[in-house]
Amino acid sequence: KNEVEQSPQNLTAQEGEFITINCSYSVGISALHWLQQHPGGGIVSLFMLSSGKKKHGRLIATINIQEKHSSLHITASHPRDSAVYICAVEAGSGGSNYKLTFGKGTLLTVNP
């Protein structure tokens, strides 16, 4: 079982819909990252959070450390939001050896 589980694996929505992608993890972490991988392959960091909630434009990320769960929400979805969204948890055993462990990604397709 992967340390980081995302759901759903695939998501198709109509333009304007509210989107939620979930991420659960099984280890203690120092932070959780949400990444976006465009169809062309480039990876962009959307959020890094260790508690609470963050918002950038139409994107909102929340994390519940006690429940080991995070959600990524997209409001008023648009076809340009179509991408793979990847959850990654950051953990380490001390010193500088913190590393990201990735979920398998959620492929989001937003139709016009």
Add this chain to the structure above:
Amino acid sequence: DTAVSQTPKYLVTQMGNDKSIKCEQNLGHDTMYWYKQDSKKFLKIMFSYNNKELIINETVPNRFSPKSPDKAHLNLHINSLELGDSAVYFCASSIQTETYEQYFGPGTRLTVT
């Protein structure tokens, strides 16, 4: 100016060859990483360097040898390439190792025939 750049973008080579991928960041970051994305698009860390020092070596075959000549560069040399090495390799950087956003390069698609 590109923040994290990689060369080449595409690399096609035959089994048994030796090849290198270069990565440079102009963000002034202290930490750099190599990730491998397999055919199922699953990302996994290979190496991390902090101030030119190897921090993480994630059970990667020793045919893979990273080299960091300075904080702005992290190159990946691969000896005796195998079919299973075909993947997209991403370089990334961050200010430090813990709880900092990572900036990714555009990726290098390696195809071994």
